[in-house]
Amino acid sequence: MGLRLNDTIPDLTVETDQGTLSLHEWIGDSWAILFSHPKDFTPVCTTEFSAVARLADEWAKRGTKVIGVSVDSAADHQKWKGDIETVAGREAGFPIIADKDLTVAKAFDMLEAEHYLPENPTPADSQTVRAVFIIGPDKKLKLTMTYPMTVGRNFSEVLRALDGLQTSSSRGVATPADWALGQDIIIPASVSDEDAKAKFGEFTKVLPYLRTAKLPS
Structure with missing residues (x-):
C-alpha cells in the first residue's frame, strides 16, 4: 500500500549533494517540502528548481525546509546546481537527494516496487518521479501533487497550499x-x-x- 495523507513518512537515510542525512532528523520541528524529478539537466526541471531557489526567503519565513529528489548521483547534482543558479539568479541552498537505487521514489509510491532503471536511463524511465510532498513537523504527509513531464509545477500554488495547511492546523x-x-x-x-x-x-x-x-x- 502506498503512502497516504496523514501517514508518517519513512525515516530514510539518504545521500545528497550536501552529505548524508536522515529525513526525520533533517525535518526536525519544521515543515518540509520534498519535490522530485526524473533526471538532472532537463529543461522543465531546471526552471522548477530555479523557482524553488528564488523562493528561499518565503520558505524560511514559513519555517519550512525544502529538499529535492533525483535518480541521478550527488556529483551530478553538484554540477547541475550551477545551471539552476544561473537560471535562478541566486544560490540554490537546498539539498538534492541522490536516489540512484530508487529507494525514495518507491517509498513515496512514485514508482512501483519492481521498477528498475536501465543502464542509460532517460527521463521517460522515471517520469512519474515528478511530485511534490508537503510534510508537517509531526513527520506526517499533509499534501501531495503529481505532474506530467511536460507541465512545469506552479510553486506559487505550492506556497499557497503550504499557507493553507499551516493556517488550518494552527487556527x-x-x-x-x-x-x-x-x-x-x-x-x-x-x-x-x-x-x-x-x-x-x-x-x-x-x-x-x-x-x-x-x-x-
Missing part, C-alpha cells in the same frame, strides 16, 4: 477555493454559531453550512 479553520493569506477563512461545521462568534467575532453565513470570517490578529 483550527478551513480555507476556501483560491484562498490566500489575509482573506476570509471557513468556519468548520463542527463549531456552533455561538462558539464561532466567540472565537471570530462577526461572521458571514453564506449558506447554513458555509460560514466565513476574518481571522483575528
